[in-house]
Amino acid sequence: MREEETPLNLRTSVTARYETAYRSATAQEEAALALGTVQEADAALLPLQDGLLGSLTVYIVPEASSLLPQGVSVYIGKHRSAVVRGPPAAGDVLTAVNAQVRHIAQTMSFTPDSIAAALSDRVPLDKLGLDTRRPFKSSLGYEITFSLLNPDPKSHDVRWDIEAAVRGYVQPFLDKLSFVANFTVDSQILYYAMLGVTPRFDKDSSSFLLSAHSLPHVINPVEARLGSSAASLFPVLNFLLYVPERAHSPLYIQDRDGALVKTNAFHSPRWGGIMVYNVKHPAADEAPLPLRVDVDMVQVMEVFLAQLRLLFGISRAPLPREFLVENPGNTGLAAWxxxxxxxxxxxxxxxxxxxxxxxxxxxxxxxxxxxxxxxxxxxxxxxxxxxxxxxxxxxxxxxxxxxxxxxxxxxxxxxxxxxxxxxxxxxxxxxxxxxxxxxxxxxxxxxxxxxxxxxxxxxxxxxxxxxxxx
CATH class of the missing domain: 1.20.1270 (Substrate Binding Domain Of Dnak; Chain:A; Domain 2)
Incomplete structure (x- = not known):
């Protein structure tokens, strides 16, 4: 039994209690750990575990085991288990892996950062970072709105299959969160909706740029057109897909260091996210206007799903190189x-x-x-x-x-x-x-x-x- 206390202010603290029990692996577990890949082992171990919320099972395999990839000493799966490579020499194995097991428990459980985020109203402002203020507060329900902004419908006939995208990417994530709250999802298309910030033209790249310092000023003008939060009883999460007008294409987002953001997207704490979707324009007079644009929803939903995780406070702290964390896939959420x-x-x-x-x-x-x-x-x-x-x-x-x-x-x-x-x-x-x-x-x-x-x-x-x- 181990306890860790996290003080929040002079009158409030949270104590986390970790209870550890040791046992030998069963024959079925040993058979699962003998499979070809650690991903196969993770799937095979799932029905062998008790499945209790908040529980965690750590399996220790021999140092020479080929189950873990080269250079990986710790594997954290999609469910509630982890695999640790044992020490190279014989001896007290549990003592040798104790530090790794503690690191795994802190990664897969209630961390000081998550405590500060959950109780941010009781944490001094000077101790709150952006990551702490980002997630939405707890609520019995949430409304999620996906909006397609087409400021230039004369040039762009934009089509997006948002219904299929929600079924394939968002709904599996929300199904796992149904235990937490109720969710409603809707979508809309807004024409002639501008960002409200004039992008800067870059001669070297022949493109338009939105700098990091201008991003906060993008939201307020757009929010007036959304209309979703006016009659909502629950917090509203806004996800905007913006197709730049032809006169400001292509449009890219810069980070604080001046580098282009790979996803061409950004998010705002406790509000939502915006992604800029550029259109490849053919040469003049080669195609009639409006140009039909079929949005690549896989690319878009991968970004929105990542933003959705952040807005619910689901993020991963940096881990050592020898740690391998399995991608949860389309569900967007691991059991732990x-x-x-x-x-x-x-x-x-x-x-x-x-x-x-x-x-x-x-x-x-x-x-x-x-x-x-x-x-x-x-x-x-x-x-x-x-x-x-x-x-x-x-x-x-x-x-x-x-x-x-x-x-x-x-x-x-x-x-x-x-x-x-x-x-x-x-x-x-x-x-x-x-x-x-x-x-x-x-x-x-x-x-x-x-x-x-x-x-x-x-x-x-x-x-x-x-x-x-x-």
Whole structure:
């Protein structure tokens, strides 16, 4: 048993507990580890594991084993297992690989960075990096909108098979995340939609360039045309495919060092991503206008899927050269990455419930002679009980049950805070309205004003924080 404490501020810290058990491999596991490739072994080992969320199995193979490629000492698979090459000399094998096993556990579980991202509201601002502020906050639901921007329909007749692309790339990813939240996906095509930033013409390359410092100014003019967030009850993730107008083609994105971004895309924290899709124009008068453009959706969705991972806080820290991490494929999410996300979301949900109930208690404490309805009291009790259950399940290593309890706690706390009966306190007879209305309304308006201020800060932050080229 090993514990690691991560302090966030003077009053908040998170303790991670790692429990390790050792055993010999079974005959079936040895047969799987004797297969030709480590990818085949990873697939064969999957049905032999208990499959518990948050669990991890590390297999140690002899130093001379050909299972791992040359120069690779650690392999992390798509599921919840890893393979480690044993030491060259006989001796205490477990002691020899202890450092590698600890590195594997930190990579495939709850890291200090993910803790800081999950509880960013409680971390001092000077300790928050861009990676910490990038992911969306925990929510019971999300809306994903794919938008095709065609500013020059007279020159470009753009076709994209977004339905098939979503089925092939996005839906498998969302199916794995269905345990986390509910998702809705929609798409739209916007004509004559401009980025709002005039690109710079580069004579040497005969192309147009968008520099890194201009990227934050691209989003706000476009956002006004999207319209998806206006009526949404949940956070909206925007993914924009921009086909440059003929007069500004080809258009490329530069990073901070002036180099061209390979994906020709960038993303903005807690908002979404934009990809520039250039069209190869034939020589003048060789093709009638508008030119038909069939978008390569494989190229596009690979970029959007990578951005989607980052916006959910699914990223991988740099690893030593001798580490090999398997690509999750079209699903976009390894099983152990889902575990990391559930850990982060569970802790974040518990913190959210704590903040919500504390705000509710402070609000009601400021209002004298108030009668709390049984419905509100019941929701508060449910929220507290669910938080206690979530913490207990976490301590017992039952990650799935802990996350579900934390979601129930969030739901109950929000129902208590926004119960309609509290709004009824705003009605009084005409002869008492001026005497009581103002002092009661102001405390109840505080959470709404704070929410509005937060929305304004996040909107302004998109103009201040640099977008990150992918």
């Amino acid at each position: 990455e889902l575990d990391c996300l559930l850990w982060a979301r569970t802790v974040e949900n518990v913190a959210t419930v704590s903040t919500t109930l504390t705000s509710l208690a402070e609000l009601l404490d400021k209002i004298g002679n108030i009668v709390i309805k049984d419905d509100v009291a019941s929701e508060v009790y449910r929220a507290v009980a669910a938080v206690q259950q979530a913490l207990g399940e976490l301590a017992a290593g039952r990650l799935g049950a802990a996350f579900q309890a934390s979601k129930e706690a969030v739901t109950s706390s929000e129902r208590a805070f926004f119960d309609p009966s509290l709004l009824h306190l705003l009605y009084f007879p005409d002869d008492q309205k001026f005497a009581i209305y103002i002092p009661l309304f102001l405390p109840m308006a505080v959470p709404l004003l704070l929410s509005l201020a937060k929305m304004l800060r996040e909107a302004g932050r998109r103009g201040k924080e640099p977008a990150k080229a992918d």
